[in-house]
Amino acid sequence: MNRIEQTFQLLKKNQAKAFVPYIMAGDGGLDCLVERLKLLEAYGAAAIEVGVPFSDPVADGPTIQQAGIRALNNGTTLKGIVVELAKAREVVKIPIIIMTYLNPIYAYGITSFIHDIQKAGVDGCIIPDLPIEEEEMIAPELTAAGIELIRLVTLTTPLERIKQIAARGSGFLYTVTVKGITGTRNEFAGDLNAYLQAVKEVSPIPVLAGFGISNHEQMVTISKYCDGVVVGSKIVDLFAKNSLAEMKKLMSVFKQKTNIV
Numbered sequence: 343m344n345r346i347e348q349t350f351q352l353l354k355k356n357q358a359k360a361f362v363p364y365i366m367a368g369d370g371g372l373d374c375l376v377e378r379l380k381l382l383e384a385y386g387a388a389a390i391e392v393g394v395p396f397s398d399p400v401a402d403g404p405t406i407q408q409a410g411i412r413a414l415n416n417g418t419t420l421k422g423i424v425v426e427l428a429k430a431r432e433v434v435k436i437p438i439i440i441m442t443y444l445n446p447i448y449a450y451g452i453t454s455f456i457h458d459i460q461k462a463g464v465d466g467c468i469i470p471d472l473p474i475e476e477e478e479m480i481a482p483e484l485t486a487a488g489i490e491l492i493r494l495v496t497l498t499t500p501l502e503r504i505k506q507i508a509a510r511g512s513g514f515l516y517t518v519t520v521k522g523i524t525g526t527r528n529e530f531a532g533d534l535n536a537y538l539q540a541v542k543e544v545s546p547i548p549v550l551a552g553f554g555i556s557n558h559e560q561m562v563t564i565s566k567y568c569d570g571v572v573v574g575s576k577i578v579d580l581f582a583k584n585s586l587a588e589m590k591k592l593m594s595v596f597k598q599k600t601n602i603v
Contacts, residue, residue, distance in 0.1 A: 345437040345465045346490050346513040349388055350548045350569065360388035360514075360570025361561070361596040362550060363577040364441065366409035367392050367426070368418025370581065375426045378581065379434050385593040387436060391468065391572060392427065394420055394442035400471060405575040409582065420446050424458045431463030439466035439492060447480070456483045466490040466513050474507055481510075492516050497537055501544065508545035515545050517568065520553045538567035558595045570596070 353360055363382050367375055375392075382390050395413035399406065420442070427438060440459060447455050447469070459467070467489055472480070477491065484491050490513030495504045497518065508515050519534055542549045551564050552572030561571050573592070580589040 344488055344490055344513065346389060346439070349437055350514060353388060353548075353569070359565040359596050360548070360550060361386060361593055362389045362391055362439075362552075362570060362572045363387050363593070364391040364393060364406075364552075364572060364574030365581060366395060366406060366413055366578055367423040368395055368413030368416050369409040369578065370412075371416055372418055372422050372426050375423070376430045376433065379430045379438070381586070382577075382593075383434050383436050385590050386596060387593065388570065388596075389437035389439055389465070390434075391439045391441050391574070392423070393574075394423060394440065394446055396443050396446055398445070399443065403575060405578050409578045420450050420455075421458075424462050424464075427459070427464060428462035437465040438463065439468060439490075440464050441468040441470075443471050444469060452480055453483060456480070456487050456489065460487040460489060464489060466492050468492045468494070468516065470494060474510065494518055495541060497534075501540065504541055505544045508541070508547060512547055514548040514550050514569065515541065516572065517541050517549050517551050518553045519551050519555065519564065534564070535567050538564065542568055558592070561595050565596075 350360070365378055365382070379390055393406065393410070395410035395418050397414065399410055402410065430438065467484060474493065481491050490511055492513050493507050493510060494516040495507055495518065497520070517538060538549065538551060548569040550570045550572055551568050552574065555561060555564060555571050555573050556576040565571055576592065577589065580592070
């Protein structure tokens with residue numbers, strides 16, 4: 343059983359919600375990646391999403407775009423990230439999920455990429471620009487390697503398509519909470535709760551909400567309708583400011599129940 347499945351089984355058993363932080367690998371230098379992953383685990387992360395810097399990040403808002411530019415300027419490469427993730431796996435127990443676009447995987451070589459991230463102990467892969475109609479180019483190899491392909495649905499995804507997407511895989515379903523790119527939001531669409539509830543009702547796998555979530559009130563409210571949240575831009579911003587005390591406080595909303603792996 344994949345670590346992601348194990349984690350969500352434990353969360354369900356403990357009636358807990360998942361807090362999954364996102365960080366940009368190489369922002370601040372690759373040499374700090376392992377320590378940051380350890381820190382996030384200590385602060386109560388259920389799993390960690392590790393972003394790969396890319397020059398054309400179509401799903402990312404200004405905060406993550408700027409983090410990606412800083413990482414690229416630091417000389418960060420996908421191969422370098424994989425090396426650091428292998429080091430992290432020696433000390434980090436929770437699931438590690440790599441988030442990247444198709445172009446870097448193509449440049450790396452699909453088979454080589456999957457082989458190397460499996461060897462590094464990566465548990466899941468998110469590819470925002472990969473539609474289900476095209477995923478046969480990579481999904482079977484990921485499955486054979488025991489790596490979950492984490493799929494996304496959005497506010498504009500028809501319910502029948504949500505059912506089709508949710509029926510694939512056994513990790514979790516990444517449910518985008520805004521009609522747009524990543525970035526902190528002061529408020530969400532009025533129909534968000536109903537949307538999350540509808541997705542939850544048809545999905546055979548856990549449902550996580552992400553994009554725009556940045557404070558305790560949002561996390562508590564949104565998590566009533568799903569199995570947890572992904573927080574990206576806020577975490578990236580706090581690392582950039584070295585505001586670790588604020589980060590610890592932010593993540594404490596679920597810590598007592600999710601730090602169980």
